[in-house]
Amino acid sequence: MNYQYIEQLLERYWDCQTTLEEEQILRSFFKQEDVPNHLMQYAPFFALEAAEKCEKLGEDFDKRILAMTETENKTVEAKQVKLTTRLAPFFKAAAVVAVLLTISNIAERALQNNSASSTMVGVTDTYTKKEDITAKIKIIDHTQSEAMAKADSLKQAPAINKEDMMLE
């Protein structure tokens, strides 16, 4: 088999002229079992990538890191709660004042209503006696009769001539 292409790639690799894809080709070549003898000495070096990637940290490492970050996160949340707790008394005080003002307003209106109703109760009839009432009715009847008589006299008066008005 002609390994000329691989040998050329290899020379370019040592001179740092290969691309990442070409370097991957070299790694794939040296992974196979039937590597020619004159190239065998390079096989372990190109197997390094696969060997190194076996180096990993365990899952217990993840748990430890997440636990540490969760502890910090809880500390941040606790600080936020403290701030709200600090402002709570002010909100409570404002609520109490609002309630007091409302009660005061209601009480004031109630008092105003009470004073108005007592004034109405104080009004008394001007006519307390039956005789006074009867006399008042007679006066009203007489006044009404005079008014009707006057209205009748006005109806009987001659009509005014327009032509006479024009001549004057």
Next chain:
Amino acid sequence: MCGSSVLINREMKEISFKNDVLPLKDKLFRLALRITSNREEAEDIVQDTLIKLWNQRDEWSAIQNMETYSMTVCRNLSLDTINKRERQNISLDETAHDQPDISRTQDEALIRQQQMDSIQAIIQQLPEKQRTIILLRDIEEKSYQEIADIMGINLSDVKVNLFRARQTVKTKINKS
């Protein structure tokens, strides 16, 4: 919303710590392990990296690429770690890898393991910048630009260091 997940709106895309950031742990671990050559230290570094990212969740909207940024943070923490302690000769036991056994006989498996250990030793003897670039290119399959972004260097630096690393690896493989 899950207690340990933070949903951040960024150009209509939500980033979840649990689903987007935490899964990067294995890549971060390989990077930290490649730099420190110590499994326990590498695991601590990954933990510190993820917690640091969590604490920066209010700034996630400003991060262009979460994976690139995560690896940058991880690398910087790894460098801090190795700067703090005296460099020791790398023990092959510390960098032992569990490989899938594809050999048919125990002898073949042993030979493959020894060959792999030899390659690991060659890479670990490289300067930190070169072995990190080897990891990012040949293991994590990052582009040159992504490597430059992670390491905070320019493209020419990436190519120069990768060239030197591969030439060293080739020379030592041919000698062995």
